[in-house]
Amino acid sequence: MQYYDDGFRGGDPDLKAAAPNRRDRTPFAPLPKKVDVLIAGCGPAGLCLAAQLSQFPEIDTMIVERKPGPMEKGQADGVNTRTMEMFQAFGFGEKVKRESYWVNQTTFWTPDPANPAHVRRVGRVQDVADDSSEMPHTLLNQARIHELFLDVMRKSPSRLEPDYSWSVKDLTVDPTTDDHPVTVTLENTGVNAGITKTVRANYVVGCDGARSNVRKAIGGELHGDAAHQAWGVMDILANTDFPDIRQKCLIASATEGNVLILPREGGYLFRMYVELDKLNPDERVSARNLTDEHIIAAANRIMAPYTVDVKEVVWWSVYEIGHRLTDRFDDVAEGESRNPRVFTAGDACHTHSPKAGQGMNVSMQDTFNLGWKLAHVFQGRADPSLLRSYSAERWVEAKRLIDTDHAWSRIMSAPPGESELDGTDMPRMQAQFIENLEFTGGLAVKYDQSALTAAPTHQALATGEEIGRRFHSAPVVRVADAMQMQLGHVAEADGRWRIYAFAGRNDAAPGSALYRLADWLKTDPASPVVRHTRRDEDIDAVIDVRAVFQETFDQLAYEDMPSLLKPEKGPLGLQDHEKVFCVDHKGLGDIFDMRGIDRDAGCMIVVRPDQYIANVLPLDGYEDLSSFFAGFLRPVGEG
Template identity: 55%
Template sequence: MQFNLNGFRTGDPDAHAASEQGVRRSSQVELPSQVDVLVVGCGPAGLTLAAQLAAFPEIDTCIVDANPGPLELGRADGIACRSMEMFQAFGFAEKVMRESYWVNETTFWRTQDEPGKGIVRTGRIDDVEPGLSEFPHTILNQARVHEFYLDIMRRSPNRIVPHYGRTLVDLAVDPASSHPVTARFEVVGADGSRQIEVVTARYAVGCDGARSTVRRSLGIPLEGDSANQAWGVMDILAVTDFPDIRLKSVITSADGGTIVLIPREGGYLARIYVEMDKLGKDERVTQRSIAIEDVIAAANRVFHPYVLDVKEIAWWSVYEIGQRMSPRFDDVSEGAAAAQLPHAFIAGDACHTHSPKAGQGMNVSMQDTFNLGWKLAAVLRGISPPELLRSYSDERRDLAKTLIDFDREWAALLSAASKPENAIDPAKVQAYFVEHGHYTAGTATRYKPSVLIGSAEHQHLATGYVVGKRFHSAPVIRLADARPMQLGHVVEADGRWRLFVFAPGGNQEASLAAVGQLCRFLTDTPQSPIVRFARPGADIDALIDVRCVLPFHHRGIEPGSLPDLLLPRKGRLELQDYEKAFCIDPQPDRDIYAMRGIDQERGCLIVVRPDQYVAQVLPFDGVAALTAFFDPIFTRP
């Protein structure tokens, strides 16, 4: 973590000095009349977006929610490995790891062949494929994740605090206006009086759930169907003789249906999803009078011969499975993509809904706005053209469809495996879980080639950094202070692109000379993207953060031998940044070149987007291709 760049200060390094806007807003009760970005909804998608935009003092962000205050008890509490990687970029992954339950293994149970004997364990596997991520799959109350985001927003220069208790009435877009979006909110006073507040914005994002008013105002449908299957869910404190109560378990019982058991944080709490009644074709779960006693009884039927003695219920609900998705995730009319620029967007449950079984809902929602946030910031700061915003709907809709298809198959398989008439071997459930582990871990996302994703022409130079997939972190040693760390943890949620320079191996002197030649091109040549798109007065790494990995032991290299670009002078005091260069970890099986399939003889360049996805793999001398890649992404000052 770096601080003190612009002068020494004590106290919390995450707390920033308040901007003029932050001082003004701290005493403002009513909604601002005009903003850059209006975020509707304080769920995980909305807070991810607001927390990312909070990194930019020049962007005026307002987030509004209909609820009277922050969430107190969450429903979507599973945090995929990929989301943990994103939390690292925001700076609170370690807090989540400290408080959460770690899903290390998953067990599988089914009805014994002998009638009346109940269930028996049939398998026990790693929940996440070894090496898939440096982070575990975790479980933590969604409200706690919200608190971490809210804390980031409160400590930001603009002191962003949600405006609660305001219900969106409608939203309209007029592309001809300087602030094209107009939103009307209703506020109910303590005396029952009603007042309308109006906000205009350059951009608006609807993160307001499956019944999204933003989506409805934009005339975008939510299409799909229901599986006509009711499920109960409960967070409980219980006493039981079931041996795997502290392990994630999938139980398929021919006598009582299916259970998905998810242990919770704190050592005692557990969440249990219980298959309930089959619904009629047009029947809704609200038409059934299912009580908590029914859910507990159904759970005990599945657990037989084990007994679940529920002592306290923290939360419970009954729901029906359904997968739905919108045909577009922005306000651009069908067939008008080439001529119309987007000004309003929808994210999370507002544009796609999932069953809870695969843990996709909250995780995919946060990834939606992590994708959108840096793009909005780049356009609003004048760094990128507004056409860049078209990529949000294109990228996220394709991904949402893939994940909904997976979610539909997984949910159907869980329900079908417990029905003897379906003749589905419960072992198939386990095999499917293993085969599709990348989906549940959140690492299956791969964006298609576009202006933001290059070709795979040079993929052979780094087979473990797949173009279009997330940057898979690996261990390195920081050169200046010999600190062992994960290379991917330098990618923070600050809107910057990263260029990872993997130096060629062989002769150390020749390798350093090659790095020096590359860095001189990047700093001294007009064709360099760093030079071409540099903003007056900005640090040299303000747009593209260059980091170098050397395939040598760190004790054999003096930091002073590095080129200036890897020891840049920055900030008001022009202090040197010593955290740009890394070496391989000498411990067995921790060489990043070997772990990620990097051509050690030739080296390569890895371009990484602000949302941690690999955008391009290039040869070490591919400077012309590097410049060509960034040309349509950045605007010249």
């Protein structure tokens, strides 16, 4: 973590210096008449986007929420490894690791052939495959995750806070103007319920759930199907003789349905997803009048001979599995040439079952994708056409999610007998669970070739860092202070691009390929660093360049490192000593071997602000690097 670049001050280093000319948030202050970005909904998607945009005080952001205050309990709890990597970029990954339950093993229970009325353990699976991520799969109350994002917002230069008790009632887009073309009608849902206010915005992002008014206003519809199966979910404090209660468990009974157990943070709390009644094709789950007592009774039937003695029901709900997806995630209809002004994210554009643990995770990844693109446009770094890539990229991934979750839900809700042994040594649901591990970890996302994702022309230089997938971190040592760390953890949720330059063999001296690259990046007019960084900005304001050497830290001459890797930054012109890394020397792993980096030639790995790999190039691939960034970033002086 770096701070003091603008001078010493005591206190919490996460509390950023407040930007001037912020919005008046004193009691009874009026709502603004105009904003740059209006976000509807303080769920995970909305707060993830707000937390990103709050770091850019030049972007006037407003987030509204129909509830009177922040969430307190319930709803989602699973945080996959990909999301944990994202949390690290926001600065609270370690806090989540400390507070959460870590899913280490998943156990599987099926009917005992000797006594089918009872279940028995038939298998265990390591939940996170070795070296699939440096981060764990965790479980934590969604309300706590909301609070962590809200804390980022409060401490940001913008000092951003939600406007509670307001919801988007309707909106219209005027395609003939670029001056705040979206007119939003907000409706008060609190003490002044029914009162409406009008706010004009440059962009609106609907993170307002499956019944999204933002989606409806742009003509979007959710298409899909339902499994016609009622499930109950409850967070409980309880005693039980079930031996695996502190492990994630999938339990399939012979005649009573299935249960999914998820231990929760704190050592005592756990969640149960419990299969309840089959629904008629035209029936809604609300017609059954199911209660928490029905859920508890069903759980005890399914888990026999074990019992659950509930001491407190913290939260519960009954739901029906559904899989639905909109045909687009923005307001531009097929055939229209204009750039989008309104977007949807999360449940507003895709819904699915909660048991795969993907809903909250995918929702946040939606807006993690969108946030930096909005920032690029507002900062004049990119043309507004960049925003078309949001729907193009995220719709494909949502479709992948729907298809995979559809198959998994059918297995979890299979009729009695279909989840038992299928002639192999493994229950069907266990085999499917293993097959889905990359998907459930959030690691299956791969963006297609586009202006933001290059062709795999030089992929052989880094076989373990696949273009289109997220950058896979590995251990390194920071040369200046011999600090062991993960290379991926240098990336913050700050809208910057990263170039990781991996040195080739014998490439650790002036005049070598990596040194020549650094000098070209700093001085050549064709360099993307030179072309896209303004004179009044730090040299790494847009593209953050880091170097990784094959030698150990004590074999490198830090004093001879290129000046690009020791830049002077900030208002005081202080030197940054955290750009140069080398292989770990204490046995945690060699990043070159772990990620298939060509030891002879080295390479550059270009990483997007949302941590996805955009390009792999040779160290002398100057022209290709320049052309790649010119495909979406404006040269200084334009825009």
